[in-house]
Structures are given as structure tokens and as C-alpha cells.
Amino acid sequence: xxxxxxxxxxxxxxxxxxxxxxxxxxxxxxxxxxxxxxxxxxxxxxxxxxxxxxxxxxxxxxxxxxxxxxxxxxxxxxxxxxxxxxxxxxxxxxxxxxxxxxxxxxxxxxxxxxxxxxxxxxxxxxxxxxxxxxxxxxxxxxxxxxxxxxxxxxxxxxxxxxxxxxxxxxxxxxxxxxxxxxxxxxxxxxxxxxxxxxxxxxxxxx
Numbered sequence: 363x364x365x366x367x368x369x370x371x372x373x374x375x376x377x378x379x380x381x382x383x384x385x386x387x388x389x390x391x392x393x394x395x396x397x398x399x400x401x402x403x404x405x406x407x408x409x410x411x412x413x414x415x416x417x418x419x420x421x422x423x424x425x426x427x428x429x430x431x432x433x434x435x436x437x438x439x440x441x442x443x444x445x446x447x448x449x450x451x452x453x454x455x456x457x458x459x460x461x462x463x464x465x466x467x468x469x470x471x472x473x474x475x476x477x478x479x480x481x482x483x484x485x486x487x488x489x490x491x492x493x494x495x496x497x498x499x500x501x502x503x504x505x506x507x508x509x510x511x512x513x514x515x516x517x518x519x520x521x522x523x524x525x526x527x528x529x530x531x532x533x534x535x536x537x538x539x540x541x542x543x544x545x546x547x548x549x550x551x552x553x554x555x556x557x558x559x560x561x562x563x564x565x566x567x568x
Contacts, residue, residue: 378551379438380518385558386436387428387526389543390484392535392560397486400424402565405531414527416520422527427486429523434472434502435484436543438551442466469552472502533562 391398404424405414419425447462458464473481479488529535537560544555 380521382438382551382553383429383432383436383518383522384525385554386552387432387522388529388535388560389537389541389554389558390432390435391428391526391530392537392558393541393543394484395536397428397484398530398535401428401527401530402534405527409531414524414531416524418527419520419523422523423490424486425523425527427489428526429519430489430502431484431486434478435481436552437468437472437502440467440469440552442468468502531565533564536561536563 391401401424404422408418408421442465445464445466447458447460447464450460451458472478475481541556541559
């Protein structure tokens with residue numbers, strides 16, 4: 363069982379999660395034009411007329427905040443892969459019996475009102491208040507925690523942020539009518555129920 367979980371986790375997290383994050387980020391930016399323009403202004407101030415590259419990412423806190431807020435509201439994997447208790451233990455006051463299989467509800471943790479103000483609202487600015495350090499890759503549970511945290515977290519962040527920044531740099535995005543934020547978790551990841559459809563306008567024509 364553990365071998366199957368490890369294989370499933372490796373295949374899923376290496377192939378499906380990054381496109382999911384990028385699609386949700388572009389959906390939220392197309393839905394929230396104020397945030398989209400804030401990101402575009404940051405890109406212009408950092409890159410000028412040059413294309414965004416990975417070398418620019420450390421100088422773009424708003425882009426970083428967009429990435430982490432997307433992970434919070436639309437975590438690609440809603441439930442952490444099962445963990446197996448090899449001995450009796452206690453976690454947070456709960457007794458866990460040896461042999462138990464434990465699933466951590468990432469979706470629920472990311473929408474806990476005790477931790478997140480207005481958790482149903484996509485608001486990148488929450489990561490710019492100082493409460494959460496932008497350098498902390500574990501401010502959400504999207505990449506797991508501890509020794510078994512996702513080994514490719516930095517690569518996923520770099521690829522996702524570069525893709526989002528390039529699309530926001532070149533085009534202005536507006537949602538097509540009828541687009542909603544319903545999730546479809548049939549394939550284990552939180553794909554949009556319907557693929558993103560948006561109107562895009564080249565920035566060069568604006």
C-alpha cells in the first residue's frame with residue numbers, strides 16, 4: 363500500500379499540479395482586474411521592456427503573493443496522500459493508534475477562519491502584511507511539511523510564477539461570461555470544472 367501511495371504521489375505531483383496552479387492563477391487574475399494591474403505594474407517596474415525570467419522572480423513580491431494565495435484557495439491536491447502510523451502516537455491532543463491511516467485535509471486547513479481572514483476571497487495582499495513570510499514555502503500545506511515535503515517545490519514555484527508573469531506581461535485577461543470557480547476533483551487534483559475561457563488583449567495594443 364505504501365509503495366502505491368509513493369508512486370501515485372510522485373506521478374501526480376510532478377505532472378498535474380503545476381498546470382492546475384497556473385490555470386487557477388490566471389482565472390483569478392482575469393476575474394480581479396485590480397490585482398492583474400498590480401501584477402503588471404510590478405512586472406514593468408522590475409523588467410521594463412524585457413521578458414520575465416526566473417532571475418527576476420526574487421524581486422517580485424506581488425507575483426509571489428499571487429502564487430501562494432492561489433495555492434491557498436485552490437490547492438492542487440485537496441487532501442494530503444495517506445500517511446501510515448507505525449506506532450501509537452499523539453498529535454494535537456488526538457490519540458492515533460498504530461496501523462491507522464491518516465489523511466490531512468489541506469482544503470479545510472486553507473479555509474480555516476481562525477487562520478485566514480475572509481478565506482473564500484482570493485486576496486494576494488494577505489501575504490504582503492508581514493504575517494506570512496514570502497520566503498517560507500510552507501505557509502500553506504500545498505507542498506506538505508517536514509522531511510516528506512515536496513522535493514520539487516521550488517521548481518514548481520519557478521515554473522508557475524514565470525508562466526503567470528509572462529501571460530500577464532503580454533496580455534490583459536478578462537473572463538468570458540459564465541465562468542465560475544467550481545472545482546472538479548475527479549482526477550484527484552482541483553481542476554476547474556470547466557476549462558478556463560477568457561478574452562485576451564495584447565498589451566501592445568492598449
